[in-house]
Amino acid sequence: MKTYIIILVALFFSVISTIGQEKNEVTKKKKVINKGKFFVYWGWNWASYSNSDIRFKGADYDFTLSSVRARDRQTKFSVDSYFNLANITIPQTNYRIGYFFKENYTVSIGVDHMKYVMVDDQNVTIDGEINIGNTRYDGTYTGERIQLAEDFLKFEHTDGLNYLNIEVKRFDNIDHWFGLELDNLQINITEGFGVGVLYPRTDTSLLGKERHDDYHLSGWGISGGAGLNITFLKHFYIQADYKIGYINMPDIKTSLSALDSASQSFYFFQNNILIGGKFRLF
Secondary structure, three states, rough: OOOHHHHHHHHHHHHHHHHHHHHOOOOOOOOOOOOOEEEEEEEEEEEOOOOEEEEEEEOOOEEEEEEEEEEOOOOOOOOOHHHHHOOOOOOOEEEEEEEEEEOOEEEEEEEEEEEEEEEOOOOEEEEEEOOOOOOOEEEEEEEOOOOOOOOOOEEEEEEEEEEEEEEEEEEEEEEHOOOOOOEEEEEEEEEEEEEEEEOEEEEEEOOOOEEEEEOOOOOEEEEEEEEEEEEOOOEEEEEEEEEEEEEEEEEEOOOOOOOOOEEEEEEEEEEEEEEEEEEEOO
16 A cells, blocks of 8 residues: 555655746646546455454354454455456445535545455453253353354455445635646545445455355445646646544344344545546536
């Protein structure tokens, strides 16, 4: 992720430097009008997560694991993995469509496709009861430490931790901060908030039960963030975003049985590199 940020910053200041040398030869640019335009983008995210308590409930167990650690799952970069149309949904991606309903305000709908992977073999605290006929794990627990071994628990939202959300953002041109007066380059900052639902595909193996791997509407989330947008030729842009959010999922499916479920809540932190465009339909 640091490499992408460095590239973007280098590009940004390179453009500023070049333009600064030429700005005296350029006529004053016309004001760019955003109101009434649509925009779309596609990009990639790098995510991290706070520790979370996860409660598992079923007909013969009810226990909570405390301060469970998790990470994202990055797809190794290759042109085929990130730009082949047959594979572009495999990495952690963000995509969105929106509309400038005022000159400086947008409303949009999109998906943050993150991936959440519980760290294997970590030791956590357990409280509750297990009574499934497994002598290794059956018992009543009151704060003991337990290792999350493969035969006890595998827990992932890897296709993925899908945050479907609506965002409202403010969009401000800051060319004047740098004394720029060009028609074909705009530098903007954007900030706002979002709210939405979680529709993860949860891959779970719990206490020897049949593996579960399916989509399920599991909860809700809220988020806020800010970004730097560089628009070229009035229509095309690259944008770097930082987003922070809270996710609460009270109804995660863990097996084929309707009696089995899990619940958890945590914060996420997301860095994004986005490529997009804005345009008028009429």
